[in-house]
Structure formats: structure tokens, C-alpha cells
Amino acid sequence: MTSQAAHKDSILADPYSLPLESIDLSDPSLYSQNRWQDYFRRVRDEDPVHYQKNSPFGPFWSITRFEDIVAVDTNHQDFSSEPFIMIGEPDDTIPVANFISMDPPKHDQQRAAVQAVVAPRNLAAMEGLIRERIGTILDNLPLDESFDWVSSVSMELTSQMLATIFDFPYEDRHKLAYWSDIATGAPELSGGTASQEERFAALHDMVNTFGALWEQKSASRKAGNPVGFDLISLMESNEDTRDMMSRPEEFMGNLALLIVGGNDTTRNSISGSVLAMNKFPEEFAKLRANPKLIPSMVSEIIRWQTPLSHMRRIATRDVELGGKLIKKGDKVVMWYISGNRDERVIANPDHVIIDRANARHHLSFGFGIHRCMGNRLGEMQLRVTWEEILKRFDDIKVVEEPERVHSNFVFGYTSMHVKLSPISA
Template identity: 55%
Template structure:
């Protein structure tokens, strides 16, 4: 396995106003990591004057990211100002009359009103029900896997388990659940990334998603007591009768949130334990470490690399003058490797004392509402793996997503070794 994945080598690149760490090409083989290390050391709030995304600030240190993420009065998520990702092309496309808006891309008070409408999905009673379902499905899938034969972990395990759970959370037709995978990928893909070739293709596929869910929604209108996200969206006053762009936007948000984060952490854990096998041995010796290991995997993986804000007023951040209207990008993937907070951050250390301080779920009013479900799925997966397998051997390097937003995997060849 390539040693390049094990550490962050220094970079000889000079930091200039043309340094565009968001270039998706850098994200196919971890080239962005040494650039972030250099930024944290030399220019932690870095200004990129020119890029395909326009000018933007990169916020790379943990404490500065926290300062932005917890100050929604100064740093806005509003979709009409650009939203939450660095690429706001779909919002600015003059030929697109159907622009997605969702509650994570809203400011107060609308944000809280809409978020509360679906928060109930993570009530303790629902989590108990989901836990039983997740364990049964995880057990069945792991028991069906070929032992001693090479297969691709990403579609066989990570995508399948998260898609099953996502279908349950929406009460989505199980036989069509793989549509959710495609729509999740399309929601976050850049044109030319290999997922979609053009912005027009992306819009057309998202419209298909909206039409499918609109038809499905009709069956929920006379079932207000169903416990699923689509029913909650249909009957809660804050989301009932949403305009089409908000319906589409919130669907995309919930699908991506329930899919990409968990599925890429599932793969990231397997890959990470191949890079640091002593940590896997540590977990085998003491399974009580699984809870903390899950938090550490999520820190190390950082499934969503960034969130973007727009400055509502002039402000000073890290000694730099931010102007009203500036695009400010919080690089969670950099903050989670800040040596001022995390010792030896490029390693997975499953008994790390402050693993839960990670930034991967965000902070403030936009903190991920599905974090408990994601952690539950990961914890159960590793509990069931340890019951069956002595090792999950990576047979080669993973293929990474070409994305500066979803930090994930498209392939990881593995071989299972039975206990």
C-alpha cells in the first residue's frame, strides 16, 4: 500500500493569492493535506484571489473555524448569498430557474423552524428502533460476504448499508433504494467530475428526484403519524407547502447528510486500520474502545471537507480583514489535523483523549442533526466485524472522490480473514 497515504509530507509550494486548495485535482490523491499544513503554519486565514469559484478565504485552524461556525450573526449560510459550499455555480446559473434552498442554507429564524420539523427522527425511541434494524441488516450483510476473496468494500458494504438505512428513514421503496445513491452523488458533484458532465445534466437529474418524491409524498398526506422524514416534511407547518426549490433542497440535504458522511466513514475506517494496524489490534484487545474509535475515524476521515459562509459585515478573523460579501470557507479537514488541538493528527489513534472535539459535524446552529444515527451505524458495524473477522485486508490503494466537498471513496479492494 502506498506510503503517501500514511503521512503529510512537506510541500515546496509557495502560498500566493493564486493558491487554490479547492482545486478538485488535488483531492484525488491527498495533495491538499500538505498545502493545508503550510497554511496553518504560515497563513491560517488565506486569501485566494482567483479560482473557478471566485475569490475566497480559506480558514484552516481549529479555533478560527470555531469562531466562524458559531457566529451566524456575522457569517451567513443563506443560499441567496451563495449557500454552504464553495461552488455556488448552480445558484448563480442564469439558465436555472429551479435553485435548491434548504434549512442548512438558511439563517435564523427560518433555519430553526425547518430543522425542528425533522429533528424527531433522532428521538431516543427512534434510535432504539433503528439500532435493532441496523444490527440485523449489518449482521446479514457481513454474513453474506465472501471470505478469502477480493471484493470492493465501497459498493458492497458502505453504500449498501447506508442506502438501506436512508431508505428506511424516508420510508422509500426499498427496491428503488439505489436511486438515492445516484441522487446523493449528483447533489454534490461538480460538472466534469465523472459523476455528471454538465450543470444541465445535474439539474435534470435533481428534477427527476423532486418529481419522484413529489409522487411519493401524495401517499403520506393521509398518514401524519408515520415516523419518516418525508412524512415529517409533509405535515410540519414549517415545511408543509414548501415552494419547489425548498422541497428539492431539503431532500438533497437530508439524502447527502444520511448517505455520504456515514458511507465514507465506513470505508475510511477500514482503510485507516490498514494504514495503522496496531490501532485495529488495540480495538480487538479492548472492544470498549469502539465508541471512541468511531469518533476518531470520523475526525481522521472528515467526510465533508468544508462548509462555506458569506460575511454579512466587515470583520477581523485571524488578523485578516474580512469584507462584507466575502466568501469564507471553513476547512474542517484542516481543522481536524491542527496540531494545536490534536497530537499526531495524521494518525488514527483510537484511544485519543479528545477525539470527540472533531469538527466533522460542525458546531453552532448548523451542527449535524443526524450525527447520532451515523455514529450508531458505525459503532454497530465495528462491533459486528470484530465478532467475525480477524482482519479486513486492503488489497490496494483506494480510489478517492474528485471532490473538494465530499471527502470519500469510490473503490477499496479488500479481502476478509475469518477469526
């Protein structure tokens, strides 16, 4: 993908100097430059159900307050996920469909086919593997010298675990992270930087690679071997999804969905957690003094980071919300990144407070039928990562401002240079 540096020169105005109707919350520069907070604060305060008439992604409504987002997210009858859940529209030359972009009953059937991969017994079996892998990663990091935490830790752990849940060739695991970036990185989808040519080539490679893996799983099942609990085996063996290879737009779309879901939330939360402990050193001191706070800290980081900024819906009828009339067919964007900073629901929301009361009450996993399927796996990876960090390091110092993803969908980091200080003997 192209360099983020090309986007650093765009100048963003003070949001309070702009006419309210001209504020475009879909501008990816808000996120790559980390300037989004005041824009959303103004809209939440003055126009929480906000209509943007002109944007590169067409007209859309922004839902910015916590309770309004929950109201939309839990009402799939009036706010449909079809045909897509990102603010932009897919390129007609790369058609995609997946279960997060479907309504019941098809959504329920396809989601149920893969739900078992994150069943409690599978998670329990994976915890030891996660601990072993993050331990090895951390033990091989340089001490007292700068290195990129994103590529060395966050991407490495999540690509290893993605390879496991897909039963994907381990030596090719880095393709999974690359495909995840490409799947969400098109300009027409999120304001990203992936060219059409690069995206077409990458997704073609993804489909061919997974198609061959699917055929292997099918042959193994037909030969009488037990069905595995990896995602491909589960889809190939389920009667509702077994014929998915004959629907290439669904095959591609569901692969991309599962890869992104298994990658972005965890990867950017792991990076965001390190940044948070630097921005709020008093919380890091609290954590070191009491590691039992790690589970609460994990939920707080996932709220504060909000790895996916938004999901969109389409109104199926005229609906009134926040005193505004949303017309049938209108695009409605739920800004989770804004709802997670809504002062009406969350006290002191811009601060990380690792022992916050009711820390799990956040929007990052969504609500309703589309609530994130892999939320427990993502939380477990972040929890185990910090359990192992605290055994080894006294400090993780972010040495320069991180580089952020140029996207209005994935809220994350392309690089974050840190220095580690080991625990003194």
C-alpha cells in the same frame, strides 16, 4: 458519473515550492489524489486565514485552524449560511434552497420539522434494524478474495438505512446513493464530474419520485391515519414545511440535503475506518483486544476521515479574523478537513489513535446552529458495523490504493478493494 481515472494524470506541485498566494485549496485534485495534507499544513502554519484571489469558484477566504473555524461556525450573525454552503454556486437552471443554507428563524423552523426522525426513541428502535442489516451484508461477503468494500458494504448499508428514514421503496434504495452523489457532484459546486444534463435528469427524477411519496403521505394523514416518523411524513405534517411542495427550490434542496447528510458522512466513514485500520495496524490490534474501544474509535475515525471537507459562509459585515480584514460579502470557507488536523489543538493529528482523550472534540459535525442533525445516527451505524465486523473477521486487508472522489466537498471513496479473513474456529 464520469470515471475518476481521467483525473489521475494531473500533476500537483510540492506546496512548499509554490508562492503562498497561489495555493488553491479548492482544487479537487488535492483530494482525489490524497495530496491535501501538506498544502493545508503550510497554510495553517504560514497564513491560516488565507485569501485566494483567483479560483474556478471565485475569490474566497480559507479558514484552516481549529479555533478559527469554531469562531466562524458559531457566529451566524457575522457569517451567514445564505444562500449556499458549498464553495461553488448552483447552476441557475437548477435552483436549490435548504435549511442548512438558511439563517434563523427560517433555518430553525425547517430543521425542527425533521429533527424527530433522530430523536432518542427512534434511534433506539433503529439500532436493532441496523444490526440485522449489517449482519446480513457481512455474512454474504466473499472470503479470501478481493471485492469492493465501498459498493458491497458502505453504500449498501447507508442506502438501506436511507430508505428506512425516508420510508422510501426498498427496492429502489440505490437511487438514493446515486442522487446523493449527483447533488454534490457538479463541477461548478465542488469540481466534481457530473454533467449538467445528468444532474438535471437525476434531480428531476428525485423531485418527481419524492413528490409522489409526499402526496401519498398527505392523503394518508388527511384520511386520519397516524403520522409516521419518516422524514417525508414529518415535513408534510408540520405547519412550517407543509407547503414546501409549492416552493420547488426548497423541496429539491431539502431533499438533497437530507439524502447527502444521511449518506456521505456514514458511507465514507465506514470506508475510511477500514482504511485507517490498515494504515494503523497497531490500533486495529488494540481494537480487537478491547472491543469496548469501539465508541471512541468511531469518533476518532469521523475526525480523521472528515467526510465533508468544508462549509462556506458569507460575511455580513467587515470582520477581522487572524489579523486579516474580511470584507462584507466575501466568501469564507471553513476547511473542517484542515481543522481536524490542526496540531495546535489535536496531538499527532495525522494518526488514528482509537483511545484518544476527548475523541469527540472534532469538527466533522460542525458547531453552532448548523451542527449535524444526524450525528448520533451516523455514529451508531459505524459503531454497530464494527461490533459486527469484530464478531466475524480477523482481518480486513486493503489490497490496493482506494479510488477517491474528485471533489473539494465530499471527502470519500469511489472504490476500495479488500480481502476478508474470517475468525478461526
